[in-house]
Amino acid sequence: QKIMSEDPSFCTDNPPKQYQEIYRILSGSSSSNSDSRGSTEDSSASSELESPIDRGLFLALLEHSGLPAGTLRSIWSLAEPADNYLTKRGLFRALALIGLSQAGGGSERQQAPSLAALRALPEAPTPNFGDLASLAKEAARLRRERQPAKMSMSLEELEELDTVTVTLQQEQKGVLVFRHRVYKVTSRRYDSSNLRRYNDFRSLNELLLQRYPYRIVPQLPGKGRPLSGSGGAAFLEERERGLQCYLNLLARHPTVCDDEMLRLFFTCSGEDFEKALRSAFGRPLDEFLTHAQAASVKQLVPPDAVQRHEESRRFAQGLLQRLTACRDCLRCLAEASRSAGAAVAGLAVRLDELGRQPQLQPPVEWAAMSAEADSWAQVQAGLPRVTAAYQGVAARYEDKAALEDSVVASAEYLVMLIDGFVQLAERVKHLKRDHDRSMRNLTDFKKRASSHHMAGRDRWAVEDLENRIAKHESVLQDLEARTHFANFCLGLETQLVQANLPLVRSLLLSLTGSQIVGHAQIAEHWSNCKPLVEGLLQQQQQQQRSPVIPGPSENRSPKSDTTSAKSSP
Known part of the structure; x- marks a missing residue:
């Protein structure tokens, strides 16, 4: 010291x-x-x-x-x-x-x-x-x-593992009822870009769940059927965003990211990927049967692991409920910006129609009724410039909605992660119930065998019970080992969720920045519209404010005016 x-x-x-x-x-x-x-x-x-x-x-x-x-x-x-x-x-x-x-x-x-x-x-x-x-x-x-029981990776290190982008292609594949949409999947880690259809995602998800039953495998976005019109476009955008979050969660998982099935998904360039995937891996063994430390994780699991995981599950459920509501609010923000942009764009179209249609002229009689009969002509002549400026405002609303969509994607990523954790906790909870049920059955078999011995029952009945006890003990040992391994994995997945929770701060920072930038751009374009709108009648207003200069015929003295007035009958 x-x-x-x-x-x-x-x-x-x-x-x-x-x-x-x-x-x-x-x-x-x-x-x-x-x-x-x-x-x-x-x-x-x-x-x-x-x-x-x-x-x-x-x-x-x-x-x-x-x-x-x-x-x-x-x-x-x-x-x-x-x-x-x-x-x-x-x-x-x-x-x-x-x-x-x-x-x-x-x-x-x-x-x-x-x-x-x-x-x-x-x-x-x-x-x-x-x-x-x-x-x-x-x-x-x-x-x-x-330290196998510690994840030892920060959020920055998880994000550096890979970045995946999913882009919906406009062109559809197949013919007639077999037509389907494809997605372009790009992986930064493998420097690859391939086309995948939704069924490819579904096959990958099924095989990953078989191999990693005790890891977070997020729920795949539903296939559904796109509606017609704007509703169908919104559905496709939401599914595209969900598939991208799904793949990024897999690519940034400390264990799943190195799986061969996921690597094949990113790198295989064949036509029928679903067939290639299933032929290459068939029915994969789950991680418990292949993990090097599956048989020795009992000492790595704390004695109160079940209680800890139950508390984590309840916390994650409450967190999921509130974050889902936050994500829905963020969606409303993006939709409001998009709706406002569409409204301003529609207004620009209608104003353009007013300015460019020659049949929209006032009747001739209006000229005798008002000294400002030509004001409409001036307004109509200036409307094309105003509508062009309004279209710029509408574009800024779309830009603001795009910024908010990126915030929605971050919220969707976090919601999908926590939802996958809740589902994993439920699977481990059911496994614990199976283990407890098997323990009760084994205890019951042993009691029956003991009573048969005491009562001097048939030797064959006693041997049958002993065989059933031996088989049940084997199953129970497997269930006990699986339960310890599941608790071990659940502890690591809990740390994975904890490492991703700072995304809430990043999400709010992105939201604040999008509002600052978006509103500033919109206000700037509205300011550019103001002089154009003020200039619609500026020429006529200047004429009304300018002094009237008398001509030569009007340059007469007041005295001559009085004389002429007196001589008049």
């Missing part, structure tokens, strides 16, 4: 951003949750929130430094490890020592860098570990291996 207190400020109070980023990678904490934001004013209070750095993860970091083994051992000892882990301050000191060694401080003059040389530095040395992205992937892999 005394040596630690003598560390330079870049190891304690003001660590560089690179040090903070490496700490975030090794600790597995997200940037929003870590307390390394450039200031550690109250280190004693924040130390409780610090995550220790595992020795294996730190050794993986040292391998990227390129320093000799003796130097690395000295750096490890100078970092003052405790029980095979490093504290946050110890990591920062080790990073500074690595940077000092790479700069030459530990190469020729001395076998390893010293703390005295470190304290003499005016600023923090910069260590070189190559690409930090590869280091982050390796650290995540090591964390999963060392």
Whole structure:
């Protein structure tokens, strides 16, 4: 502790951003949750929130430094490890020592860098570990291996796994009753783009549910039948958005993302993908039969796992109900913007008809009734310019609706994830019921066998009961192992939901930004319309306000006017 207190400020109070980023990678904490934001004013209070750095993860970091083994051992000892882990301050000191060694401080003059040389530095040395992205992937892999019951991935890392886009194609495939719509599916991870029909999505969903019964496999959007007109277009847009959310949830799942069936879905370019998928995988074995740790997860499941999962299920149900209502409100916002744009566009069309149809002229008699008989002609002549400006306003409403649609897609993503978690919790709950029912049946069989022994019943009846007990015990052992594995997976999926909950903040930020940008653009275009509308009668109003200058015949004195008036009869 005394040596630690003598560390330079870049190891304690003001660590560089690179040090903070490496700490975030090794600790597995997200940037929003870590307390390394450039200031550690109250280190004693924040130390409780610090995550220790595992020795294996730190050794993986040292391998990227390129320093000799003796130097690395000295750096490890100078970092003052405790029980095979490093504290946050110890990591920062080790990073500074690595940077000092790479700069030459530990190469020729001395076998390893010293703390005295470190304290003499005016600023923090910069260590070189190559690409930090590869280091982050390796650290995540090591964390999963060392802590299989912890997901160890942040929201940013999940989003970096893949980004999938689904675009509905206008052209339909097939003939007559076999006509169907196709979707263009693009994957950033596999750098692929292929056409898929809805039945391909459905086949993939069925096989994934068979393989991963204890993971979040989101519910596939319903097929349905599109209505005619605008209702059909809205249905197709909603299903397109739902399919995109569905694939992104699968592609960003820590386990499902590496599945061969999903890889084939993104990369296969054949005509009949559904047939190729089923012929390649048939009826896949579920994860319990293929997982390397399925038989040893019992010690990884906490004793109160059932109670915890029940509380998580109830919380997720309440969260799902309220987030679904929020998503519906966001849909109403987008629909309101789209309806307002359609109304302004319709108004522009009607005004254009007023300005361009020659038969819409006032009767000749109107000229004798009013001195402003020609005002309609001026208004009609200026309407085409106004309608063009109104069409620009309508386009801005459409742009605002498009921004709001992206917010709706984010809400749909979160709703689909939590709904998949609730369905998974229900499946695990039913599995627990099957296990309890099997336990009761086994107890009943044993009681009957004991009573038969006591009563001296037929030996064949007793042997039959004993055989049934043996078979039931085998089934019960399988159910018990499955229950432990299901609880293990459900714990990981709970962490997956927790990692995605910050999307609520991102969603609200996107909504606020869309409203600011959308309303600003709409207000700007309405402002551009104002001078055009004011100019419809501006020429006539200027003529009415201008003074009348008398002509030569009217330039007479008042006296002559009086004389002429008197001489008149």
